[in-house]
Amino acid sequence: MAVTDGPRTGHLPIDTTDPEEERLARRQRIEDAARWLLPIAVMAVAIWGWHRIVVANEIPHYVLPGPGLVLETLWEDRGLLFASLMITLQITFAALAVAVIGGVGLAVLFAQSRWAEMSFSPFAVILQVTPIVSIAPLIFIYIESRLVGLLLCAWIVAFFPVLANTTLGLKSADHNLRDLFAIYRATRWQRLIHLQLPSALPYFLGGLKIAGGLALIGAVVAEYVAGTGGIGSGLAFRILEAGYRLNIPRMFAALILIALTGVAIYGATSLIAHLSLRRWHESALKRE
Amino acid sequence: MTGETRSGAHNLPGARPGDGNLQGTDAPQMTEPDPILRLRQVDKTFAGNVVALRGMSMEVRQGDFISLLGPSGCGKSTALRLIAGLMRPTHGRIEWDGGAGTDDLGVVFQEPTLMPWATVEKNVWLPFRLRGQPLSRTRDRIREALGLVGLDGFAERYPRELSGGMKMRVSIARALVTNARLILMDEPFAALDEITRQKLNDDLLNLKAQTGATVIFVTHSVFESVFLSNRILVMAPRPGRVIDEIAVPEPYPRGMDWRTAPAYGEITRRTSETLHAGLAQPEEP
Numbered sequence: 001m002a003v004t005d006g007p008r009t010g011h012l013p014i015d016t017t018d019p020e021e022e023r024l025a026r027r028q029r030i031e032d033a034a035r036w037l038l039p040i041a042v043m044a045v046a047i048w049g050w051h052r053i054v055v056a057n058e059i060p061h062y063v064l065p066g067p068g069l070v071l072e073t074l075w076e077d078r079g080l081l082f083a084s085l086m087i088t089l090q091i092t093f094a095a096l097a098v099a100v101i102g103g104v105g106l107a108v109l110f111a112q113s114r115w116a117e118m119s120f121s122p123f124a125v126i127l128q129v130t131p132i133v134s135i136a137p138l139i140f141i142y143i144e145s146r147l148v149g150l151l152l153c154a155w156i157v158a159f160f161p162v163l164a165n166t167t168l169g170l171k172s173a174d175h176n177l178r179d180l181f182a183i184y185r186a187t188r189w190q191r192l193i194h195l196q197l198p199s200a201l202p203y204f205l206g207g208l209k210i211a212g213g214l215a216l217i218g219a220v221v222a223e224y225v226a227g228t229g230g231i232g233s234g235l236a237f238r239i240l241e242a243g244y245r246l247n248i249p250r251m252f253a254a255l256i257l258i259a260l261t262g263v264a265i266y267g268a269t270s271l272i273a274h275l276s277l278r279r280w281h282e283s284a285l286k287r288e
Numbered sequence: 289m290t291g292e293t294r295s296g297a298h299n300l301p302g303a304r305p306g307d308g309n310l311q312g313t314d315a316p317q318m319t320e321p322d323p324i325l326r327l328r329q330v331d332k333t334f335a336g337n338v339v340a341l342r343g344m345s346m347e348v349r350q351g352d353f354i355s356l357l358g359p360s361g362c363g364k365s366t367a368l369r370l371i372a373g374l375m376r377p378t379h380g381r382i383e384w385d386g387g388a389g390t391d392d393l394g395v396v397f398q399e400p401t402l403m404p405w406a407t408v409e410k411n412v413w414l415p416f417r418l419r420g421q422p423l424s425r426t427r428d429r430i431r432e433a434l435g436l437v438g439l440d441g442f443a444e445r446y447p448r449e450l451s452g453g454m455k456m457r458v459s460i461a462r463a464l465v466t467n468a469r470l471i472l473m474d475e476p477f478a479a480l481d482e483i484t485r486q487k488l489n490d491d492l493l494n495l496k497a498q499t500g501a502t503v504i505f506v507t508h509s510v511f512e513s514v515f516l517s518n519r520i521l522v523m524a525p526r527p528g529r530v531i532d533e534i535a536v537p538e539p540y541p542r543g544m545d546w547r548t549a550p551a552y553g554e555i556t557r558r559t560s561e562t563l564h565a566g567l568a569q570p571e572e573p
């Protein structure tokens with residue numbers, strides 16, 4: 001905006017603003033607005049269509065509730081749903097935290113020792129490629145605490161992208177810089193702290209973005225597998241429970257909360273990535 | 289065995305075979321300081337029998353500005369990497385004055401090789417930082433080095449905010465900042481345009497005059513080598529070797545008038561001839 005205002009306020013007698021340039025700027029502004037407005041409009045139309053279909057066909061609410069009813073349920077059950085949301089969030093973030101610590105820790109270990117990498121990386125891959133729904137039942141047999149079981153499941157799903165990306169990042173430090181560190185007789189530790197970890201940061205943050213979403217998926221899936229028994233009832237449990245009772249509006253309400261949580265996690269990890277890279281990394285730079 | 293014995297034989301600068309008619313006795317640094325570095329018949333063979341370097345010998349004295357001049361693939365970078373201790377020679381020895389110590393080096397690569405996540409100041413701080421010296425105690429020295437390369441006021445910038453030539457200057461400041469006794473430069477200006485390159489050549493000589501640094505400078509530009517150095521080792525490929533050493537007795541400081549001096553043209557011509565002679569007759573198979 002300052003760019004388009006500048007010439008007009010700067011040069012009073014002659015307006016040097018090129019009409020061509022102005023048109024381009026205007027188009028850019030329209031495009032920026034459209035980026036937000038279009039998806040919102042599409043969403044609004046879809047919700048309105050949903051509403052119309054339910055009303056026009058007189059669909060009973062235990063088959064398909066209208067958007068109004070879902071919203072109403074969301075409000076009425078807010079105490080219950082909010083408590084469940086907190087539990088799901090807790091598991092998700094705890095799993096993500098452990099995934100970050102474990103993933104980065106293992107990646108650093110791999111970068112320090114080829115033997116460690118050779119010994120352990122196959123197991124990381126095996127954990128990653130085995131569907132969590134097939135491991136989870138075993139976990140809940142052997143692990144007493146339901147919370148710990150859920151956490152473990154979510155962690156298994158979330159840690160691999162952190163590990164894989166960070167490992168790649170630690171290895172991709174500039175070769176000449178490596179040589180420079182060697183010439184200056186840097187210790188292994190100094191090389192790690194001052195060269196490899198900063199080089200790995202963009203890769204790690206890419207992994208974090210993926211892991212955030214996966215931690216939520218892991219938490220939800222594990223809760224389905226864990227079933228409805230016991231304490232610690234997250235959003236997935238609410239969906240299951242509401243399903244048994246044919247409380248379809250509540251199922252929708254819980255689903256919306258899960259989707260919003262996913263979007264929020266993605267937004268938060270993207271923001272973290274942007275803030276930590278904006279000073280120097282290509283991915284976060286604005287071209288002028 | 290091969291032609292490198294010509295350059296391997298010299299002990300005194302005055303006795304160098306490439307000297308010819310140009311005197312090797314009038315410059316002040318010819319008072320024969322002891323070599324700070326000696327290469328003795330150094331060979332480097334890579335896996336697959338690639339002979340990157342054969343029988344390279346040279347002596348580096350305090351205050352020298354030595355150019356390694358040769359076409360692509362003649363082992364110039366290999367020689368620098370050997371000197372920097374990044375790899376070991378297959379045969380031969382590299383001797384340092386006062387022991388094995390090579391940690392007193394400054395290096396400039398062909399690319400600026402800066403850490404993009406660190407400011408200019410922090411990049412130049414690196415050699416100190418790796419020796420455990422805090423920024424607060426070395427800041428004056430860092431600012432001084434940045435001043436020497438003409439980058440006053442850029443300390444807080446990030447590398448991406450600088451032009452290619454400015455990044456190269458940061459890289460040079462980093463090599464200078466510790467007052468290293470030997471500075472290795474591997475085609476530092478090859479990627480720059482001619483004007484920037486000449487400017488940086490001038491600046492480099494000014495720096496040398498001010499700091500008394502000893503430099504080994506890799507280049508494949510005849511003009512650059514004659515302008516900058518007091519000794520030129522001309523190299524040839526397959527196998528990589530030194531075919532001649534040419535002295536450039538013009539005293540420092542050198543400036544624009546050196547670029548237009550008759551002696552400059554004469555040495556440039558002779559160096560070119562040597563270079564092309566080395567290309568024309570490949571050594572043994």
Ligand SMILES: Nc1ncnc2c1ncn2[C@@H]1O[C@H](COP(=O)(O)OP(=O)(O)OP(=O)(O)O)[C@@H](O)[C@H]1O
Binds near residue numbers: 339363
């Ligand atoms: N790590 C390596 N492994 C195998 N061969 C190598 C290695 N490094 C260099 N060589 C070979 O050694 C020879 C000399 O390489 P070097 O990089 O020293 O040449 P150079 O004179 O620096 O060339 P340029 O001017 O292109 O940089 C080349 O034939 C190259 O292929």
Ligand SMILES: [Mg+2]
Binds near residue numbers: 365
């Ligand atoms: Mg090279």
